[in-house]
Amino acid sequence: MRTYAELSPTPRTILTPGPVEVDPRVLRALSYPILGQFDPEFTALMNETMEMLRGLFRTENNWAYPVDGTSRSGIEAVLNSLIEPGDRVLVPIYGRFGHLLHEIAERCGAEVSTIETEWGTVFDPEEVIAAIKRTKPQIVAIVHGETSTGRMQPLEDIGRTCRELDILLVVDAVATIGGVPVETDAWHLDAVIGGTQKCLSVPSGMSPITYNDRAERKVLARKRVERGIRPPGCVEPEVPRRPIQSNYLDLAQLQDYWSPARLNHHTEMTSMLYGLREGLRILHAEGLEARFARHRLHESALVAGLTAMGLALYGDPACKMPVVACVTIPEGIDGESVRSMLLELFSIEIASSFGPLKGKIWRIGTMGYSCSRKNVLHFLGAFEAVLLRHGVKLPAGAALQAALDVYSEAR
Structure with a gap:
């Protein structure tokens, strides 16, 4: 039988746009003993993580928690939960990850409109606003920081227009959160997706997200009660016409899991939550x-x-x-x-x-x-x-x- 060498990765100086080097204090946190996901000590850590995420996203939103999976899991969870088949979605594209938002929105059944600008530049916000008024979308999905081109899109004016027109604005802030300001409330961002493996210096494997009441209302309008686990006496509601297709990436179920009710949805990634919490603690200690x-x-x-x-x-x-x-x-x-x-x-x-x-x-x-x-x-x-x-x-x-x-x- 073949024998294998003990794992010993070569130490690297990692200067890519992600993943990056992990803070040694985070690595230490990843090694701590496992707690059960409903252990009061662990649920207290979940609450602390949500509190620190609100500070990171600069928001008063009720919902700020990580989706288990790489950054794309957070993007898919938000878009799958918000986009109903037939919804009009506008995606401004100025690099590779705008194309990703386009693809995911199409997979959700959206009628996607795009505008594009030359790689290495971003949009004048007025260009996006003009496209919004022309296409009249229900949702705008845009990248904040495009690592493929190294450019960053101004969002404040776009957010203000979306709010005035009652359009949901979804922002991919995977590459910027924790490294540059992301003003969720001040810029009128309805849902924001972050990543752990870039400016937070936590291993890839969780995607912090936040979304406001406007986004939550659309999510809950598509909610269905999972068969076999409804409370005694609960009458099965009429199944929504267009339920969220994914079970794992269903924000309605994920927020139930992160709520005080702690409704069982999946087994939480205990060690990764330790790492994320420690990364956030370090971030807030630095300021x-x-x-x-x-x-x-x-x-x-x-x-x-x-x-x-x-x-x-x-x-x-x-x-x-x-x-x-x-x-x-x-x-x-x-x-x-x-x-x-x-x-x-x-x-x-x-x-x-x-x-x-x-x-x-x-x-x-x-x-x-x-x-x-x-x-x-x-x-x-x-x-x-x-x-x-x-x-x-x-x-x-x-x-x-x-x-x-x-x-x-x-x-």
């Missing part, structure tokens, strides 16, 4: 404003170093995400060879891109625990060395000096 400032500082140092090398940054700088830098691959350079050398010789991982940008840009993430001075300086020194080995002519030493200047000025 949201301090955390946002940390991301801006290390982005500034990274961009200064890249610019000092003479490299071109991809995309419109006016809408750049503070947590992802996109670099145009110099002509004649094999981008995958550069990435491989960084990984093999320096144990640093950066990302390539997708679709029309495949082979054209590198994407460098400074998110969560990975967003540190040590990582930025380590990367710039290694990146310079690797580019020189690939024949790129650049001013040796300039990148680190430029980044150090940023850090000196920030003291």
